[in-house]
Amino acid sequence: DQHVQKGIEYHELGELERATHQFRIAAKEGSPVGMLFYGLCLRHGWGCRANSALAFQYLQKAAEHAVDGLQRGSCRNDDAKNQMDTLLATRKGELVIAIYELGVALQQGWGTARSPETAFYYFKVAAQLGDADAQNEVADCYYRGYGTKKDLYQAAKYYRLAAAQGRGLIGNSWIYKPKYDDHDSSNSSNNSRVNNNKSNNNNSSSK
Numbered sequence: 001d002q003h004v005q006k007g008i009e010y011h012e013l014g015e016l017e018r019a020t021h022q023f024r025i026a027a028k029e030g031s032p033v034g035m036l037f038y039g040l041c042l043r044h045g046w047g048c049r050a051n052s053a054l055a056f057q058y059l060q061k062a063a064e065h066a067v068d069g070l071q072r073g074s075c076r077n078d079d080a081k082n083q084m085d086t087l088l089a090t091r092k093g094e095l096v097i098a099i100y101e102l103g104v105a106l107q108q109g110w111g112t113a114r115s116p117e118t119a120f121y122y123f124k125v126a127a128q129l130g131d132a133d134a135q136n137e138v139a140d141c142y143y144r145g146y147g148t149k150k151d152l153y154q155a156a157k158y159y160r161l162a163a164a165q166g167r168g169l170i171g172n173s174w175i176y177k178p179k180y181d182d183h184d185s186s187n188s189s190n191n192s193r194v195n196n197n198k199s200n201n202n203n204s205s206s207k
Contacts (some may be wrong), residue, residue: 026044032098116147
């Protein structure tokens, strides 16, 4: 997107008002990446007056486009699908950030009411798409029981994913304890043993 690219160039030069103007044009023209950057400008007051409520609206639109394109790939027609495929190929990182940033807004109550459950949902989508910051947030949600049921095994899993990308947290050595290794596999094995025991007990009873 021409306006997005110009906005990025102006932002890197420190010309924030010009950058925000370009992002605003891109957002108004329906660019998901433009919506993301314009939403962030509005949130932080970069080159414009801060407006957390309007920022949330643009971040929400950007995230909705991203979730739709990244997870379901649903588009109205072939031309729209081709445009989305091209956008994802070149701007996937920014779109994942849009999902993460919407989670932050919902977590902090920036421009909207706080919603732990919805924040967790968006964090998890971004985490599953490989965003390390989102992986840490998901882990923290599982660790604290924020927006989801407390689960230390899932917390360890997502903390490890983030650490593998260089975003490990100090004091988190507990996540590498053997009991948190391959939890899903151990659950499957335990369930299999339970089912086998039940089967054996039933056979014994029939005898």
